[in-house]
Amino acid sequence: xxxxxxxxxxxxxxxxxxxxxxxxxxxxxxxxxxxxxxxxxxxxxxxxxxxxxxxxxxxxxxxxxxxxxxxxxxxxxxxxxxxxxxxxxxxxxxxxxxxxxxxxxxxxxxxxxxxxxxxxxxxxxxxxxxxxxxxxxxxxxxxxxxxxxxxxxxxxxxxxxxxxxxxxxxxxxxxxxxxxxxxxxxxxxxxxxxxxxxxxxxxxxxxxxxxxxxxxxxxxxxxxxxxxxxxxxxxxxxxxxxxxxxxxxxxxxxxxxxxxxxxxxxxxxxxxxxxxxxxxxxxxx
Numbered sequence: 212x213x214x215x216x217x218x219x220x221x222x223x224x225x226x227x228x229x230x231x232x233x234x235x236x237x238x239x240x241x242x243x244x245x246x247x248x249x250x251x252x253x254x255x256x257x258x259x260x261x262x263x264x265x266x267x268x269x270x271x272x273x274x275x276x277x278x279x280x281x282x283x284x285x286x287x288x289x290x291x292x293x294x295x296x297x298x299x300x301x302x303x304x305x306x307x308x309x310x311x312x313x314x315x316x317x318x319x320x321x322x323x324x325x326x327x328x329x330x331x332x333x334x335x336x337x338x339x340x341x342x343x344x345x346x347x348x349x350x351x352x353x354x355x356x357x358x359x360x361x362x363x364x365x366x367x368x369x370x371x372x373x374x375x376x377x378x379x380x381x382x383x384x385x386x387x388x389x390x391x392x393x394x395x396x397x398x399x400x401x402x403x404x405x406x407x408x409x410x411x412x413x414x415x416x417x418x419x420x421x422x423x424x425x426x427x428x429x430x431x432x433x434x435x436x437x438x439x440x441x442x443x444x445x446x447x448x449x450x451x452x453x454x455x456x457x458x459x460x461x462x463x464x465x466x467x468x469x470x471x472x473x474x475x476x477x478x479x480x481x482x483x484x485x486x487x488x489x490x491x492x493x494x495x496x
Contacts, residue, residue: 213226214226237274237364238271238274238275239267239270239271239274239364239367239368239371240267240371241263241264241267241268242260242263242264242267242374242375242378243260244258244260244261244264245260248260248261259378260378263371263374263450266453266454266457267371269457270364270367270457270460273460273463273464274360274364274460276464276467277356277357277360277460277463277464277467278357278360280467280468280470280471281353281356281357281467283471283474284349284353284467284470284471284474285350285353287474287478288346288349288350288353291346291477291478291481292346302344302345303338303343303344303345303346303348303349303473303477304335304338304344306476306477306480306481307331307334307335307473307476307477307480308331309480309483309484310476310477310479310480310483311327311328311330311331311476313479313480313483314327315327315328334469334472334473334476337469337473338473349470349473352466352470353467353470356463356466356467359459359463360460360463363456363459363460366456367453367456367457370449370452370453370456371453373445373449374446374449374450374453377442377445377446377449378446380427380430380439380442381439381442381443381446383423383426383427384423384427384437384439384442386419386420386422386423387420387423387424387427387437389416390416390417390419390420390423391420393413393416393417393420394417394420396409397409397410397413397417
């Protein structure tokens with residue numbers, strides 16, 4: 212009904228109650244924060260859930276940026292390959308040479324020309340270090356970086372799922388510990404009337420205790436212990452690994468930004484070449 216109203220008003224926004232997975236979106240979902248966490252965050256108090264959600268949002272933004280750039284670069288490569296289908300198509304270095312020579316031809320100052328030469332050298336070094344000579348090389352490099360990003364994303368999703376599970380288990384442990392003294396006190400009351408009164412007064416705490424104990428019983432060790440300490444250690448380790456994997460996105464993002472710049476410059480060189488060819492055809496006619 213909401214989406215129908217949006218459409219009626221000519222709005223492009225839509226809502227969807229389904230999870231990212233059911234929608235077919237390859238994104239990391241954030242964890243539920245709850246009222247208490249939101250209130251703490253609003254007061255400037257950082258929380259584990261708040262930090263995790265910030266990490267997830269940053270990772271999703273980087274992943275969207277990577278996929279957008281990969282799609283743009285792939286489309287550009289296809290277009291360039293069609294334009295360069297004639298024999299002896301220029302290399303990326305040749306296209307960059309034409310581009311920066313054109314910039315220097317229009318430069319007004321010596322500093323501008325020096326800056327152009329510096330940018331050209333950095334671009335060529337960037338391509339040389341990665342062994343990118345042709346458009347095919349560029350396409351292969353983009354594909355490889357895309358695979359790396361997807362692999363990291365898959366690993367991060369697995370860690371995120373386990374972190375969510377551990378957070379819930381540790382929350383149950385806290386509830387169990389907080390309410391167990393009340394349960395123990397109840398067990399010590401023998402008089403029926405007093406026991407019933409105590410149960411009424413502490414109904415919520417006792418209900419919470421039984422719920423937490425029931426869910427934790429499935430995870431007890433053979434000796435009957437709850438492995439809370441092991442869960443905390445695993446949680447700390449996964450947080451470190453998750454952060455480290457997030458950092459791996461940075462060089463991928465930088466790579467794609469530089470490739471985007473190479474694409475723009477080479478595209479400009481192709482336009483300049485086409486304009487030159489068109490002028491020659493006009494002169495010949």
